[in-house]
Amino acid sequence: MATKRSVVFLVFDGMKMLDVSGPAEVFAEARTFGADYTLRYASVSGEPVLTSIGTRLSVDVAAAALGDVDTLIVSGGDALVGRPIPPELTDAVRELGPRTRRLVSICTGSFVLAAAGVLDGRRATTHWRHAPLLARAYPGIEVELDALFVEDRGVFTSAGVSAGMDLALALVERDHGPDLARDVARNLVMFMQRPGGQSQFSAPLELAKPRSPALRAVVDLVAAQPALDHTTTSLAAVVGVTPRHLARLFKAELGISPARFVEDTRLDHAKTLLNARHGVTETASAAGFGSPETMRRRFVARLGVSPSQYRTRFGAT
Secondary structure, X not given: OOOEEEXXXXXXXXXXXXXXXXXXXXXXXXXXXXXXXXXXXXXXXXXXXXXXXXXXXXXXXXXHHOOOEEXXXXXXXXXXXXXXXXXXXXXXXXXXXXXXXXXXXXXXXXXXXXXXXXXXOOEEOOOOOOHHHHHHHOOOOEEOOOEOEEEEOOEEEEOOOXXXXXXXXXXXXXXXXXXXXXXXXXXXXXXXXXXXXXEOOOHHHHOOOOOOHHHHHHHHHHHHOOOOOOOHHHHHHHHOOOHHHHHHHHHHHHOOOHHHHHHHHHHHHHHHHHHOOOOHHHHHHHHOOOOHXXXXXXXXXXXXXXXXXXXXXXXXX
């Protein structure tokens, strides 16, 4: 616990305030439990910056005056998307990157790392709304479209806003272990079990809320009890419509079939249980797959890994 770690936020005009204040609060809270983090804020010019909410953020130092940094965090901002990245910002990242133990971006800060060439040949993520653009603009990056955060050889990228707090908590856990991280999460009223590979959305949240009362009732039932023996016929019977009519409702409003929605929901529920370190057999039963082998086939087909591999890779402490 005696190791002193400098955490520097690289900020700029138009940066999203929560991309800085959220992770900073996690590191600051960790200090109350004995972690030795020094928080500093740097801009290219050394001058204060104007944030997304219209307030000015004071900075401690110009980026060029920084020495070695343990953790450099590049905040995000709407101005980084769909227009050229200021060259002085990418130059600062190129200069500081080799002098940092780990390089981090929050939300659209990934576009700064991408423009600086840091993400070439690496896996990365960003806010779900902008992930397809990141993949198109920088084909040398393996973009994970909806991961909360991704680590690849010392470079960490996160999804939007609150996911930056999840990533900061994961970094605290790496530095100081699960007990201290759990204390931080409890004090900040955060979830402890949101690992990086978890989707930015659960299956029900990815879909628009159904307008039809019958369809809404079916969606709510499957989300609440994925382990039931859901078929198009049984779900249609619950709300008093024909299976054909229910299938039409799903297609018209949600763009998927009832069977695909059930599978998506079961996969989402299974991932949540595996993230929480539940066993594969227990998870297969609770999520409605019936058998571990059935669940394994669906995981491999949809996610490219087996349930046990997913649990090992993404399971939270």
